[in-house]
Amino acid sequence: MIPNVLTIAGTDPSGGAGVQADLKTFSAHGTYGMAVTTALVAQTTTGVSSVLEIPASFVADQLRTLFDDVRVDAVKIGMLSDAEIIRTVAAVLSEYSAREIVLDPVMVAKSGDRLLAADAVRALREELLPHVDLITPNLPEAADLLGEVESTDTAGMALQAERLAALGVKRVLLKGGHLLGASSVDVLHTESGSEYLSHERVVTSNDHGTGCTLSAAAAALRAQGHDWPSAVRAAKEYLTGAMRAAELLDVGRGHGPVHHFHRWWPVDGAPLS
Numbered sequence: 202m203i204p205n206v207l208t209i210a211g212t213d214p215s216g217g218a219g220v221q222a223d224l225k226t227f228s229a230h231g232t233y234g235m236a237v238t239t240a241l242v243a244q245t246t247t248g249v250s251s252v253l254e255i256p257a258s259f260v261a262d263q264l265r266t267l268f269d270d271v272r273v274d275a276v277k278i279g280m281l282s283d284a285e286i287i288r289t290v291a292a293v294l295s296e297y298s299a300r301e302i303v304l305d306p307v308m309v310a311k312s313g314d315r316l317l318a319a320d321a322v323r324a325l326r327e328e329l330l331p332h333v334d335l336i337t338p339n340l341p342e343a344a345d346l347l348g349e350v351e352s353t354d355t356a357g358m359a360l361q362a363e364r365l366a367a368l369g370v371k372r373v374l375l376k377g378g379h380l381l382g383a384s385s386v387d388v389l390h391t392e393s394g395s396e397y398l399s400h401e402r403v404v405t406s407n408d409h410g411t412g413c414t415l416s417a418a419a420a421a422l423r424a425q426g427h428d429w430p431s432a433v434r435a436a437k438e439y440l441t442g443a444m445r446a447a448e449l450l451d452v453g454r455g456h457g458p459v460h461h462f463h464r465w466w467p468v469d470g471a472p473l474s
């Protein structure tokens with residue numbers, strides 16, 4: 202059976218981030234993709250020009266309508282825009298006992314534009330975090346959630362990943378893409394300890410939507426039955442390949458998108474190796 206995977210996120214008409222990137226990622230992994238939209242974002246590779254928020258009650262309607270009909274095997278959450286939408290998503294997901302939830306706590310776009318109200322970080326930490334199976338913050342998001350300064354090295358990242366887990370989330374993937382160096386290193390903290398996930402840094406300006414792609418790939422792989430650490434490792438591998446494949450693209454003048462290649466060909470719902 203092909204797994205059904207849901208994204209709850211904002212949009213990107215240029216197809217690099219948000220709902221559009223998530224759906225491409227789900228398809229590339231051979232899963233069936235679905236989307237509940239939280240905000241319509243006028244953005245492209247050069248930045249965000251405006252945001253039209255979806256009323257929280259309509260986000261709830263989308264979720265309830267979907268869950269009433271369709272089995273959802275995993276959920277990826279991205280841009281939530283404000284505290285009311287955060288509370289609504291947390292409430293409806295627990296109402297339906299949603300499982301296998303990945304939260305990418307999107308706060309600020311690569312272009313520097315805010316995608317989450319500054320006063321909503323507390324709602325994210327206190328009301329949504331306890332419901333999720335994996336959180337995937339970048340360095341500034343981890344610092345904001347903890348009320349600390351940003352880590353400047355991988356040892357500091359490991360300590361912050363541990364402190365994030367102590368907030369009540371089962372697993373943390375703290376992403377180190379913003380640190381410079383020959384490798385791009387993330388820290389994965391789970392019940393069994395911490396590990397560094399390191400990949401060669403791809404030299405490219407196509408780095409828009411990397412966090413969206415990584416979290417969506419982890420949700421898709423988890424829905425296919427991989428354990429969490431394997432899902433996260435394979436998701437990072439997929440992302441590195443998608444960044445490399447982006448050299449074939451010619452999309453926009455700013456931070457370009459990654460390219461979603463079909464790595465899996467599902468015959469019975471399981472990826473072929």
Ligand SMILES: Nc1ncnc2c1ncn2[C@@H]1O[C@H](COP(=O)(O)OP(=O)(O)OP(=O)(O)O)[C@@H](O)[C@H]1O
Pocket residue numbers: 310311338339340376377378379385386387400401402403404405408409410411412413415437440441444
């Ligand atoms: N140049 C690069 N080469 C390879 N991997 C990278 C590169 N830049 C970022 N990554 C990886 O991409 C993922 C996302 O990293 P980052 O820390 O930039 O998150 P993010 O800021 O949330 O991303 P985005 O804002 O683009 O959604 C991480 O796994 C990181 O290691």
Ligand SMILES: Cc1ncc(COP(=O)(O)O)c(N)n1
Pocket residue numbers: 210211212213218219220242244279280307309310311312316408409410411412413
């Ligand atoms: C709808 C939406 N979700 C997430 C991001 C973050 O991606 P990036 O940091 O690469 O701009 C974005 N720009 N738009």
